[in-house]
Amino acid sequence: MEPLRQLAKEKLRGKKAIAVMSAKGGVGKSLVSALLALSLRGAVLVDLDVHTMATTKLFGLEDKLHEVTKNGIEPFKLGELGVVSLGGIVKDKYVVLPGGNAGEVMESLVAYANLGDANYVVFDLPPGLGDEVLTLERLTDFFPVVVTTPSAVSVKVVEYVMRYLNEREKRPLLVVNMAYMDCGDDKVARPFGDLKNAEDLAKRYNAPVVELPIDPSLESYIGKVHEYDGVVKGKVKKELVPYLT
């Protein structure tokens, strides 16, 4: 009997779990997770990247600790959105953990968080196929959102995740982040390459594709991403959210 796992499973029951994942680092998973969670009504964002905890940095929560009540670890509130991160427990301490412990810490985050009556739980996963994916699989039947950039190397690496999900009979949504830049007059620039590689990958695994643009202004919202309402969020709302609701 594993009390942590039991509690975590029950906390997720009846909620739609969305896992934002990639085999590749640096493709913008945390940003996509954040904008997605902000665009869904009644969501809690759980940062399962227990080593980098980028979510707290995106929302400007780096020095804050979670409040703990009888209902568990209270998510940070940013308007309607709740955010749960290990950063709210360890502050700025580095986290170095053997694999088994990492899985247990992830389970603890879900088990002890007060998810309340949230409809959606968005999980921001670290890159790769490791404990985080296996842990999540033990807890819930999640919907995968796989993030890549258009670059050939990113698409090739991301295929590992697509193949794994396919074997697990999950049909992911493929998000091509930083796909293009709007230059006006119906012209776009594609500095990281065209969509062909990503589209071929999506076709092989029968996955829908959503492409997100580059918005240089996003950088100035690091630390206050909840205030951003630009073109990337617009695309997330318009094209990504309908697949998840």
Place this chain on the structure above:
Amino acid sequence: MHEWSVADAVIRTVVNWASENHVTQVKKVKVGIPSFSFLDVEILKEAFDTMKGDSPLDKAELEVVFKDPIFKCRNCGLTFSLKDVSDQLESLKGEFGEEYPLHLMPALAPSFLKCPRCGSHDIVAETQDITIDGIEVEESGTAQTVG
């Protein structure tokens, strides 16, 4: 406050187990807890008694056993106990106060404790988190203990 979440986890797990095993009345639940989590037994029992109603646990007693883990350093091979890292624990408690990280998540131990000989964080412990070590049930007038 975290004791309420731990009680919740224990109750849900035993209720689920009782349902799967057609057990209608649980007499006692024995729970193992890593001692370095410093959970308050009185609060834990109060939470357990408050939340157990309307379930096969409504008359159940909670027995808590604190476990002192033995750590092993995977870098230099040293085996050591909690007392060998007590200064590290004290300093951590001083820094964070009541809701310190190992109180909430004992599995974080390797991040906050290091080998007293070589300083490595590559340490493993036998007891990492809460466990249910025994359930005493009474069926047809007979007490049974399930490990």
